[in-house]
């Protein structure tokens with residue numbers, strides 16, 4: 298089954314429908330190549346300093362650079378892209394709210410072999426979430442063209458419905474080929490893996506993922522983004538990073554204080570107020 302491709306003007310509901318049906322889809326050329334130039338420029342010093350992975354799953358010829366909320370204005374912009382937030386909200390609408398899960402440039406170097414096929418939600422200690430209950434909605438932005446030869450992500454469309462803990466092979470997968478500036482959406486339940494890079498250039502992808510707000514974040518945003526940087530960020534981004542309560546009561550500070558109060562006291566809402574608003578937003582009531 299091929300990976301569905303949608304046009305850049307696709308509505309969020311169409312992305313969510315493709316995710317429900319196939320577990321993945323590509324939105325072609327959602328941003329201009331210049332946006333990717335900017336991202337690459339902002340991150341260049343950090344990318345240059347990042348060491349390759351320590352094991353086969355991380356990739357011994359793959360470098361993973363995170364902390365992108367603090368390090369890149371363009372990454373912040375892409376995190377809040379309206380199509381992405383709309384699609385994530387629709388895909389995870391069975392839950393009260395969602396939050397940022399991780400920010401990571403994945404740079405697959407020449408000679409890297411294919412990563413084991415997996416579900417990203419296995420990070421939650423392989424908890425067997427009920428079939429159809431999605432806990433993550435992920436994006437992988439192509440900073441360079443993604444081709445079969447340079448390590449385009451290997452995906453198994455429709456595999457969000459498969460049994461858990463399967464050991465799938467490369468021959469079960471297809472490459473999610475896409476042009477620079479395009480974005481692959483995939484659920485936490487989709488079987489996939491980074492592709493082997495048989496070209497002579499590095500494949501760069503920007504992985505920005507979102508998960509239900511009652512789960513632990515993969516990248517700890519409170520510690521990855523220094524408080525003096527957080528103080529300067531806009532409220533929607535702070536809320537998305539986890540300066541908000543997840544579901545009912547999760548993440549409050551001492552006397553039931555809104556966590557945002559620690560960095561932006563003027564934005565504080567009393568009690569569990571922010572949750573009501575989040576629920577309304579999820580239902581599209583405003």
Ligand SMILES: O=C(O)CCC(=O)C(=O)O
Pocket residue numbers: 403412417448449450451489490491492502
């Ligand atoms: O970089 C890619 O194409 C995917 C990598 C991946 O799936 C992962 O590291 O979990």
Ligand SMILES: [Fe+2]
Pocket residue numbers: 415416417489490
């Ligand atoms: Fe993955």
